[in-house]
Amino acid sequence: MxxxxxxxxxxxxxxxxxxxxxxxxxxxxxxxxxxxxxxxxxxxxxxxxxxxxxxxxxxxxxxxxxxxxxxxxxxxxxxxxxxxxxxxxxxxxxxxxxxxxxxxxxxxxxxxxxxxxxxxxxxxxxxxxxxxxxxxxxxxxxxxxxxxxxxxxxxxxxxxxxxxxxxxxxxxxxxxxxxxxxxxxxxxxxxxxxxxxxxxxxxxxxxxxxxxxxxxxxxxxxxxxxxxxxxxxxxxxxxxxxxxxxxxxxxxxxxxxxxxxxxxxxxxxxxxxxxxxxxxxxxxxxxxxxxxxxxxxxxxxxxxxxxxxxxxxxxxxxxxxxxxxxxxxxxxxxxxxxxxxxxxxxxxxxxxxxxxxxxxxxxxxxxxxxxxxxxxxxxxxxxxxxxDGRLPTPAMQDLSPAHAGQLQANAVVIEQDGLGPKVLRLVDGSFLKLFRRRAWYTSGRFNPYAARFAHNSQQLATMGFVTPKIIGLYRFADASTAVHYQPLPGQTLRQAMEQSESPEQRQALTLRFGNYLARLHEQGVYFRSLHLGNVLVHEGGFALIDLADMRIMPSALSLNLRQRNLRHMQRYEQDRTWLFEENAAQLLQGYAEQASMKALARIQRSIGAPAGA
Structure with missing residues (x-):
């Protein structure tokens, strides 16, 4: 102790x-x-x-x-x-x-x-x-x-x-x-x-x-x-x-x-x-x-x-x-x-x-x-x-309107909001994630979100996690940026949970996810947008989606950050039911395989699971 x-x-x-x-x-x-x-x-x-x-x-x-x-x-x-x-x-x-x-x-x-x-x-x-x-x-x-x-x-x-x-x-x-x-x-x-x-x-x-x-x-x-x-x-x-x-x-x-x-x-x-x-x-x-x-x-x-x-x-x-x-x-x-x-x-x-x-x-x-x-x-x-792979590679490339139009020609919109497309699937199957222009005085000017995505992807790869391959980083004429990457095949963990044919399959997925979550925490990865829709089931393992919204700390996450990370997931009713109610024991069991007993106890209290769970 x-x-x-x-x-x-x-x-x-x-x-x-x-x-x-x-x-x-x-x-x-x-x-x-x-x-x-x-x-x-x-x-x-x-x-x-x-x-x-x-x-x-x-x-x-x-x-x-x-x-x-x-x-x-x-x-x-x-x-x-x-x-x-x-x-x-x-x-x-x-x-x-x-x-x-x-x-x-x-x-x-x-x-x-x-x-x-x-x-x-x-x-x-x-x-x-x-x-x-x-x-x-x-x-x-x-x-x-x-x-x-x-x-x-x-x-x-x-x-x-x-x-x-x-x-x-x-x-x-x-x-x-x-x-x-x-x-x-x-x-x-x-x-x-x-x-x-x-x-x-x-x-x-x-x-x-x-x-x-x-x-x-x-x-x-x-x-x-x-x-x-x-x-x-x-x-x-x-x-x-x-x-x-x-x-x-x-x-x-x-x-x-x-x-x-x-x-x-x-x-x-x-x-x-x-x-x-x-x-x-x-x-x-x-x-x-x-x-x-x-x-x-x-x-x-x-x-x-x-x-x-x-x-x-x-x-x-x-x-x-x-x-x-x-x-x-x-x-x-x-x-x-x-x-x-x-x-x-x-x-x-x-x-x-x-x-x-x-x-x-x-x-x-x-x-x-x-x-x-x-x-x-x-x-x-x-x-x-x-x-160490801590500088975005490749470097940001300026694209003219003509080149940007050629890149996005015949692309399929995968994700969008009220302001327009956010993720495009290009004709070659690769993805282009768009980040809109930020105010000149915000941190996005110093550290563009596209560069953060690439930077985090490279760092996760050096730490042994599966990440998408970065193809390019682009800055458009309107000062918006984009990251071009090869997506990983698979489905989100939320989709996998929904399509599970039995409670045992959900339990197995939750056990593996608990292990993966503990690996992230032990290696200092604080993924702010953590929920089952941002976790990809890939070739028997897991990977993260939306890598721009992440911080990688010098050491294992503190107990408070681990607890805060789980609170975000608890806001989603379906995620809360699957992970923290029906399969809490499996989540804790998987987490215990990588984390310390002290960290496990904090997670246990955070999700309200009984001591013997």
């Missing part, structure tokens, strides 16, 4: 972390610099709501360490390991204990992002949008104040903990890329208008910082995005870049001037020191002081690649470079997936910006995380989710 209690408590802790704590932690990681007055607050909220919860989740469920099989994560572990080994010859004044923490917190970013994508993937896009909106809305007052009191030498910094125009511009560029990707992918005119205005404002903010590095980085990222998409919008984006470059050079000729940053002198001096210990480097967090001859001492080489070479040498540079290459390759290979497009475009932006900024290889959470670590962690998590 005690072991069961501990296991249940561990499962509830793991579920809470993955479903609620990590999304909140990621949101604050993205927005804390704008919301709090000091970077220390960013560190605290990241540690409390992301890093430490991720560590707890890994301790509760050590099997999640299989994320180390992902090449990108393995390369990071090698890179961080070499950095820690280099402490043996580093002249850092900080203690070893304090220097071990940043690599661990960075690893927790990879692990936490993986858990989030694996178990609460639908929360990612709303969290990214919320972070982008916070960045936009909190930056508007400083921008208006800057424009109102503008002077030629002034540089916008931003709100909250942002205290440096260059570092601020990197974060602004991160969210500018987000809005650019939304502009390139949105089909809704209202969303397109909103994201276009947001992109324009963020670009204006970057110009107000007076920093040219993010402009160069954004240009390269936009080119990468156009190469990934290769459509009409991509051509328009490239044309817009050319026009913006011409207008910018005519309006601000100083954009081509070198400025007074001393970067060439800093790089030259840093490379001279790299040449002293090229293979092993000077050691993680080694002392670095560069005076370019102007009496100003710089503590960073102002370049991530040069910084990596300085601290960990060629030996450490190779896994660092490997992470970037794997990230870029993943973005190109899976360019059909919108999240891969976003993540790889952010990475290209970060790589380009990091060529002329930064240098600390493993910093605590700050602006530099937006350049490399957040995009890399997102790509690693996406790679793992894809291999």
């Amino acid at each position: 005690q072991a069961s209690f501990i296991k249940t408590g561990a499962n509830r802790l793991f579920d809470s972390i993955c479903l609620w704590v990590l999304p909140a932690g990621l949101f604050l990681l993205l927005s804390a610099l704008f919301l709090f007055p000091d970077r220390s607050h960013l560190h605290k909220v990241y540690y409390a709501l992301f890093s430490i919860p991720t560590l707890l989740a890994l301790c509760v469920r050590p099997s999640e360490f299989r994320l180390l099989r992902e090449p990108l994560v393995a390369l990071f572990v090698v890179f961080a390991g070499l950095a820690l080994i280099s402490l043996g010859w580093s002249d850092s004044e900080d203690s070893v204990g304090s220097l071990i923490k940043p690599p661990l917190h960075t690893f927790m970013l990879f692990a936490g992002m993986t858990l989030l994508l694996r178990y609460r993937q639908e929360a990612l896009q709303p969290v990214l949008l919320a972070g982008a909106l916070v960045a936009l809305l909190t930056t508007l007052p400083p921008l208006l104040d800057f424009l109102r009191h503008y002077t030629p030498e002034a540089r916008l910094i931003g709100s909250g903990a942002l205290d440096n125009p260059l570092l601020s511009s990197h974060v602004f560029g991160f969210f500018s890329i987000y809005w650019l990707v939304v502009c390139m992918s949105s089909k809704d005119p209202r969303v397109l208008a909103l994201s276009g205005c947001a992109l324009g404002l963020m670009c204006l903010v970057i110009l107000a910082t007076g920093s040219r590095t993010p402009l160069m980085a954004m240009t390269l990222a936009a080119i990468w995005l156009a190469v990934l998409r290769q459509d009409r919008r991509a051509a328009l984006l490239l044309a817009a870049l050319v026009v913006a470059a011409i207008v910018g050079l005519l309006a601000i000729p100083s954009l081509l001037e070198r400025g007074s940053s001393y970067r060439f002198e800093i790089w030259q001096a840093a490379l001279e020191q790299v040449a002293q210990q090229p293979w092993l480097g000077h050691g993680y967090d080694a002392h670095l002081a560069i005076d370019p001859g102007q009496g100003i001492v710089f503590r960073e080489p102002h370049s991530f690649p040069i910084g990596t070479l300085y601290y960990v040498g060629v030996l450490g540079f190779l896994p660092w470079l490997g992470m970037l290459l794997v990230g870029i390759y993943s973005g190109w290979r899976y360019r059909g997936q919108p999240l891969f497009v976003l993540a790889s475009t952010l990475l290209v932006y970060g790589i380009a910006a990091g060529l002329t900024e930064g240098g600390g290889i493993l910093p605590r959470p700050k602006e530099h995380w937006f350049l490399l670590w957040i995009p890399l962690a997102l790509i690693a998590a996406l790679n793992i989710a894809r291999r």
